[in-house]
Amino acid sequence: MRKVEIVDLNAWFGSNHVLHGVNLTARPGSVTAIIGPSGCGKSTLIRCLNRMHEEVRGARVEGKVLFDGTDIYGTDVDPVAVRRRIGMVFQRPNPFPTMSILDNATAGLRLSGERLPRSKLAEGGERALRAAGLWDEVKDRLDEPGGRLSGGQQQRLCIARALAVEPEVILLDEPASALDPASTLRIEELVGGLKERYTIVIVTHNMQQAARVSDWTLFMLFGEVVEFGPTEKVFTTPDDKRTEDYVTGRFG
Amino acid sequence: MSAAAGTVSLGPVRGIRRAKDTGFTVFLWTCAVLALVPLTWIAFYVVSKGIGALSWNFFTKEPAGPLNPQEGGIVQSFVGTGLIVGLATVIAVPLGILSGIYLAEYGKGRTASAIRLVAYVLLSTPSIVAGAFIWALVVVALGNFSALAGGLSLVVLMWPIVAIASEAVLRLVPQELREGALALGLPRWKAIVRVVMPTAGAGLLTAVMLAVARALGETAPVLLTALGNDYINTDIRAPTDAVPLRVYDYARTPVEALHGFAWGGALVLLAAVLFLAISTRVLSNRQQKRIA
Amino acid sequence: MSDQTVVLGAGAPARVRRSRLIDRGFRGTTLVVGLGLIALLALMLVELTTGAWRTFDAFGLHFFVGTSWNPVSGREDFGALPFIFGSLVTSGVAIVIGVPIAVGLALLLNQVRGSIANPLTVFVDILAAIPSVVYGLWALFVLKPIFDSSVEPFLIGTLGKVPLIGALFRGKAQGPDLFTAGVILAIMILPIVTAVSREVIAVVPRDLREAALALGATRYESVRLAVLPYARSGIVGASMLGLGRALGETIAVSLVVGNTPRIGWSLMQPGATIPSWIASSFREATSVGLHRSALLALAVTLVIVAFFLAVLSRLLVRRTAELVSGPSADEVLTEGIYPRAG
Numbered sequence A: 001m002r003k004v005e006i007v008d009l010n011a012w013f014g015s016n017h018v019l020h021g022v023n024l025t026a027r028p029g030s031v032t033a034i035i036g037p038s039g040c041g042k043s044t045l046i047r048c049l050n051r052m053h054e055e056v057r058g059a060r061v062e063g064k065v066l067f068d069g070t071d072i073y074g075t076d077v078d079p080v081a082v083r084r085r086i087g088m089v090f091q092r093p094n095p096f097p098t099m100s101i102l103d104n105a106t107a108g109l110r111l112s113g114e115r116l117p118r119s120k121l122a123e124g125g126e127r128a129l130r131a132a133g134l135w136d137e138v139k140d141r142l143d144e145p146g147g148r149l150s151g152g153q154q155q156r157l158c159i160a161r162a163l164a165v166e167p168e169v170i171l172l173d174e175p176a177s178a179l180d181p182a183s184t185l186r187i188e189e190l191v192g193g194l195k196e197r198y199t200i201v202i203v204t205h206n207m208q209q210a211a212r213v214s215d216w217t218l219f220m221l222f223g224e225v226v227e228f229g230p231t232e233k234v235f236t237t238p239d240d241k242r243t244e245d246y247v248t249g250r251f252g
Numbered sequence B: 001m002s003a004a005a006g007t008v009s010l011g012p013v014r015g016i017r018r019a020k021d022t023g024f025t026v027f028l029w030t031c032a033v034l035a036l037v038p039l040t041w042i043a044f045y046v047v048s049k050g051i052g053a054l055s056w057n058f059f060t061k062e063p064a065g066p067l068n069p070q071e072g073g074i075v076q077s078f079v080g081t082g083l084i085v086g087l088a089t090v091i092a093v094p095l096g097i098l099s100g101i102y103l104a105e106y107g108k109g110r111t112a113s114a115i116r117l118v119a120y121v122l123l124s125t126p127s128i129v130a131g132a133f134i135w136a137l138v139v140v141a142l143g144n145f146s147a148l149a150g151g152l153s154l155v156v157l158m159w160p161i162v163a164i165a166s167e168a169v170l171r172l173v174p175q176e177l178r179e180g181a182l183a184l185g186l187p188r189w190k191a192i193v194r195v196v197m198p199t200a201g202a203g204l205l206t207a208v209m210l211a212v213a214r215a216l217g218e219t220a221p222v223l224l225t226a227l228g229n230d231y232i233n234t235d236i237r238a239p240t241d242a243v244p245l246r247v248y249d250y251a252r253t254p255v256e257a258l259h260g261f262a263w264g265g266a267l268v269l270l271a272a273v274l275f276l277a278i279s280t281r282v283l284s285n286r287q288q289k290r291i292a
Numbered sequence C: 001m002s003d004q005t006v007v008l009g010a011g012a013p014a015r016v017r018r019s020r021l022i023d024r025g026f027r028g029t030t031l032v033v034g035l036g037l038i039a040l041l042a043l044m045l046v047e048l049t050t051g052a053w054r055t056f057d058a059f060g061l062h063f064f065v066g067t068s069w070n071p072v073s074g075r076e077d078f079g080a081l082p083f084i085f086g087s088l089v090t091s092g093v094a095i096v097i098g099v100p101i102a103v104g105l106a107l108l109l110n111q112v113r114g115s116i117a118n119p120l121t122v123f124v125d126i127l128a129a130i131p132s133v134v135y136g137l138w139a140l141f142v143l144k145p146i147f148d149s150s151v152e153p154f155l156i157g158t159l160g161k162v163p164l165i166g167a168l169f170r171g172k173a174q175g176p177d178l179f180t181a182g183v184i185l186a187i188m189i190l191p192i193v194t195a196v197s198r199e200v201i202a203v204v205p206r207d208l209r210e211a212a213l214a215l216g217a218t219r220y221e222s223v224r225l226a227v228l229p230y231a232r233s234g235i236v237g238a239s240m241l242g243l244g245r246a247l248g249e250t251i252a253v254s255l256v257v258g259n260t261p262r263i264g265w266s267l268m269q270p271g272a273t274i275p276s277w278i279a280s281s282f283r284e285a286t287s288v289g290l291h292r293s294a295l296l297a298l299a300v301t302l303v304i305v306a307f308f309l310a311v312l313s314r315l316l317v318r319r320t321a322e323l324v325s326g327p328s329a330d331e332v333l334t335e336g337i338y339p340r341a342g
Helices: A042-048 A079-085 A101-105 A118-131 A151-164 A181-194 A207-213 A231-236 A241-247 B011-053 B056-060 B075-106 B110-123 B127-142 B147-171 B175-183 B188-217 B220-226 B243-252 B256-291 C014-059 C081-111 C117-129 C132-157 C165-169 C178-202 C206-214 C219-248 C251-256 C274-284 C291-324 C329-334
Strands: A004-013 A016-026 A031-035 A059-067 A086-089 A169-173 A199-203 A216-221 A224-230
Touching: A004 A042, A016 A042, A016 A216, A016 A224, A031 A042, A031 A207, A042 A169, A042 A199, A079 A086, A086 A151, A101 A118, A101 A151, A118 A151, A151 A169, A151 A181, A151 B175, A181 A199, A181 A207, A207 A231, A216 A231, A216 A241, A224 A231, A224 A241, A231 A241, B011 B256, B011 C081, B011 C117, B011 C132, B011 C178, B011 C219, B056 B075, B075 B110, B075 B147, B075 B188, B075 B220, B075 B243, B075 C014, B110 B147, B110 C014, B110 C291, B127 B147, B127 B220, B127 C014, B127 C219, B127 C274, B127 C291, B147 B188, B147 B220, B147 C014, B175 B188, B188 B243, B188 B256, B188 C014, B188 C132, B220 B243, B220 C274, B243 B256, B243 C132, B243 C251, B256 C117, B256 C132, C014 C291, C081 C117, C081 C178, C081 C219, C081 C274, C081 C291, C117 C178, C132 C165, C132 C178, C132 C251, C178 C219, C178 C251, C178 C291, C206 C219, C219 C274, C219 C291, C251 C274, C274 C291
Parallel strands: A031 A199, A031 A216, A086 A169, A169 A199
Antiparallel strands: A004 A016, A004 A059, A216 A224
């Protein structure tokens, strides 16, 4: 069973062709890491998975991204609906500055248009904050502004925010690169815990992190997939020489 | 005889160069003083001459008869300003903010550039021209001067200010917040209204304050459209007074006792405008910190 | 087959469809309002031009070069030259006095960062916020008496005797005059010219200044060599903004210039500017005859010049900004938005 399947994906920024014929499969309950040197297209690829790529002026996509068998780029498909089912956490924590911690966590629920009663919101918020491993640290100060937390906490808050709407897939775009090592470790542990319920795709420039956290790894170079396979294989006995060079640190 | 080796023979030239440099520095500081002098002088005069005029009567009575002018007041001007500026604000602010939203959130092509250029051009419209425009369009057509015309002439001036200032403020909201909201599955309009605008919050308020501060002090357009009135008027279709207008009239009147009222009105105007200018600054600083 | 065929939009519940509609409607509304600004400008130009048309039609170029202004019906003659003259002269005085001071201040503000610069900037901002009627009041009751009693007699006595420019300073010191109007305008344009010049000068890269200093240039020389050449067009642009402001100023000028249509050499005589004349005549303009139309023709003349100056100054400031690839012209120009009443 395939949760997300990318078939022959090409992407452009204007006339700049940045992704060439990418193929990828992500199975439910797994963590897939996307690695590669700067500029290889990892962020672009992940942003195609929740239709954020097209928000940039002049950006274009061709190909298919199948989510549970349905192409999210189909003509009838509403990108807004896609993003409710496929959530994203960004590189730099971006909690909404005008909202409290709890309001940040429940932002997706509150702004969805449904009127949920206070109690349901509070429950959802608590559940999400627990799942993000942040509950104990903030339970006594839920009304404080989200911006007051430390970097690592803010990022976990953003994860909670993404979890609260109960997506099925979570996309993480270098979630720990702006954080200190201790916070990075916590995020990695979190990812390990989350994979039971979600399908996770994580972009990282840190190979050790990819090795620690993921089940499958995709290595990209210049917008093309060089190799895709089980993490253990990609890191120990890769098929492609370029992969071997990269993971052994010979470049990038 | 030449000087000892090492002591440079650039003496006289150096003197001239040094003189020019010193002269330059003196010039710069003179400019600073020259710029400060009028400000302090004006502030001093307005406060010292105006404060005496501020009495209970001043704020609550209409102009008195020719026998005892100093016992009257200019309440109708305050009411009129409230009416005219209030009307203008209610119209210009929504229009301006929506324009600003378009420019900041949606406009990326030629249309947006055109709108921006037009806003800038309108911003530099001499206020008398805005007055003449509404005079021709509304006053001449309807046959009488009115608070409505006054308000509309101020809208011509306020709309571009609110548009340009709110675009600037909305652009300051980091792109990542927009992306965070979109990634959460919010439609564009909700991302703007529920996330971007509240984040810009105080900034949008300063945009409004800038426009209102401008409108409060405008005389020429109000002169041409609302004409003025010695009595309180609340009918927007009738001639109405305004504080700057009254100051202008009393400045030219031969009745000396009323000159004091002119200073009083000037003091009130100055205080109001300064208050808005300072608040704008304070809010702006606070807003910068919040976003950073 | 997957039984999660649900909803990635196709057959989406009404709520999602409605949200999309709201999204498009919102965007459409902001677009329409934005276009409304263009409509407003167009309406203004159309209204003024159609109103002024009859005058231009009747008098043609004579409107711009004729020197007599007579609204009496039967003997109507509308020549705007005295007002064009008055506007140019008062604004000219304002630029000659105001721009050097503004540029000097701008240079100073760029040099002196920190605790002195901030209060100074604040003061200049406050100057910008003062309503023009307050300037006018002060000019009438404070500036003018001083000019009438000391400054102008002094100028008449000294510069008035110098050949050539002496002609500017002849005549009686007492009474309203173009010079006083020019001086108050100079004060009023200080804030905008300073603000934009300051931004334009700040955009010149530090390294240029430092390279000059490293060559052994004095402060003055480094400014002349490294700063002014770069900032020159931007400063000209700033001056144009100031000029536009001066040309459009009505109330302060109206209180001290005398509102007398007059063309002559001396600055010490009264005169009239386009805006001051419109403000003082509009009440007498009845619907009979061309008087109203003539006033609108004056407004059209003014607005065309003002718009021309605005666009030109924007281009010049943008040129400096681009030359140095610093903040965009829009940011520099937005700095210059102050509440300025007229």
